[in-house]
Amino acid sequence: MTDPSSPAPESWRDWLLTAEPRSRHQARLGRAYVTWRRFSENRLAVTGLLIIVALVLVALFADLLAPHSATVGNLAGARLLPPGSPGFLLGTDDQGRDILSRLIVGSRITLAVVALVAVIAAPVGLLIGTVSGFAGGYVDAVLMRITDIFLAFPKLILALAFVAALGPGIENAVIAIALTSWPPYARLARAETLGVRNSDYIAAVRLMGASPARIVVRHIMPMCLSSLIVRVTLDMAGIILTAAGLGFLGLGAQPPLPEWGTMIASGRRFILDQWWVATMPGIAILVVSLGFNLLGDGLRDALDPREAGR
C-alpha cells in the first residue's frame, strides 16, 4: 500500500475499483475498467467491436490478404465465375476480377470515408456547439439558427446536389457528406455545454483567470466527448450507407476503384443470372454498418447507464 504503482497486496481489480483513487491516473483507469465491464457484458456490442476491429485489420493488411489484383482481371478465362470456383471464393465479376479481393481492398475506401467524415464533421460540430452554448446571447441565437437550417435539410438530396456541382468522385462525396452531417453534433455539444457552463468547476477556472477560449477547449470540450463519440459511432453506419448510395448512383468513387456501392451498381446488369456480383458487396456493407450500429449502441449503454436498453 505504500507504493501506489505496484498494487501487489491487492488484486488489480481492487486497485481499479477502489473508492479512494490515489492519483488521477488510477481514477481514470478505474472508470475505464468499469465502462469496459459494462460494455463487455453486452454480447451484441462485443460482436460489433469485433466486426470493426476485423474491418480495420483487413484494411491495414489488404495487400497481404487479397489473393488477386483488385483492379486487373482475367478477361480470357475467369469472367463471371460463380462463388466457390477454384481460386475465387466469392466468384468473379464481368471483367474477371476476384470479388473477394475487391471487397478486401474496398474496405480501405469505406474506412477512409467514415474516418474522414468523422474527422471533418465532429470537430466542426463540437466547436460550433460549445462556442454557441458557452457564449450565449446573439452568438448562440445565430449559430443555432444556422444549425437548425442545416438540420432541416434532407441530407442525401443535398449531398447529391453538392456532388453534382463539384463533380463525381470519392473526395467530393466525403466533402458533401461532411457538410451535411455536422449539425447534430453541434446540437449535442451545445446541450452538454449548457449542462456544465454554470457548474462550480467552471467558475473556479474562471476565477483563476482562464480565458474563455481556454475554458471552452480545456474544460468544456472534454465533457462533451463521450456523448459525441457515441453519436459519431452511431452515425458511421449512415455515412457508409450514404457513401455507398452515392457510389451506386455513379457519383461516389469511380471505377475501377473497388468501392462497395459502385460494385453493386456494376453488378446490377447481371443480377438475374449472376446474382453474386451485386450480392457480395451488399453483404459487406450490411455487416460493417451493422457492426458500427452494435458498437454505438453498446458504447451508449456503457457510457450512459440512464439510457441503457432504450
Place this chain on the structure above:
Amino acid sequence: MSHSNAKRAAGLRRARGVLANIGRFAVMLATTYLGLLAVTFFIGRVVPIDPVLAIVGDRAPASVVERVREQMGFNLPLWQQFILYLRQALTGDFGTSVLTTNPVMDDIIRVFPATLELATVGTLIGAGLGVPLGVVAAVRRGSIADQVVRIVGLIGYSVPIFWLGLLSLLLFYARLKWVAYPGRLDVAYEYTFTPITGLYLFDAAWTRQWDVLWDAFRHIILPGALLGYFSLAYISRMTRSFMLNELGQEYIVAARAKGLSERRIVWFHALRNAAVPLVTVIALSYAGLLEGSVLTETVFSWPGIGLYITNSLQNADMNAVLGGTIMIGSVFIAINLLSDLLYRLLDPRTRVR
C-alpha cells in the same frame, strides 16, 4: 367583476402567447427556406467554375457565351444574382430542364404524386407494423420477442436499401413472379388509364377500375414494403422507448391497482400517452421516406421525383437537379415544422398558459 377581469387578462395573455408562437414559427419557416435557397444558389452558381459554360457547352462561340451570360444575369454582382434567384424561386420558376425541355416546375408537378404515393404506402406499412412491434417489445422487455424486434430494427438501420431492392426484385419478380415488373403500371394500362390526381391507387379505386387497381397494387407493393421496412426500423425503436417511459409511470401502477386488464392498460392508457411523441416520429419518418425514395425509385424505375433527380444528374441537368432538391427540401421543412406544431397541439403540457 374582478373575476371576469382576471379571466379577460388570462385570455389576452393566452392570445398574445399564441401570436408570439405563430410569429416565431413564421420566422423559423422563412429563415429555413431562405437557407435552403441560399445553399442551392451556392451549389448552382458558385461551385461550378463557369455556370454559363455548363449551359452552352465549351464549344460555343464567345458571342453566344456573352449573350447567355447577360440573359441569365451572370454579369451582375453576386448579391443581385441571389435576389433575382430568390424572386424566381419564390414564384416557382426553376428554369427549364435541358433533358425534357419543359419548365422544371411542370416536370416536378407531374412526377411528384408518384413519390407521394410511394412514401405514403411505405409510411402506412412502417407505422402499421412498427408501432405494434415496438409496444410488444416494450411490454416483454428482455424477452425473445424484444430481441427479435431489436435485431430486425438494427438490420433495417444497416442495410443498403438499393441493394435490398435489387435482391427483392430478383426473388419476388424474377424467380417467384409474385409482383409486377418495375414501374407503376403494366404497359397495357399505361395508355388506357388516365390519372386524375396522379395517385394511381386512389384514382383507380375512385373510378372503379378494379383491374387497374390490382395492377397498380402489384407494382407498388415491393418498393412500398421496402420503404416500409426502412421506417419500421425507426418507428418500432422509438415506440419501444416511449412505451418503456410510459410503463414506468405511476398512473400505470394506479391503473393496475384499480384492477384494469393488462391489455387495456398497455394498448389504451400507455399507448395513448406515447402516441403524442410518436406522431412526430412518424411525420419525420415520412419526410425521410420522401428523401429515401431517390435510391428506391432508381432501383424500381419508379417515375417519381427521385428518379427525375437521378436521371437529370446523369445528364448534368443542374436546373432540374436543383429544382428537385428545392422541392424535396421544401416538403421536408414543411413536415418538420408541421410535426412540431402537431406536437404542441396534442400535448397539453406544451401549450401556452
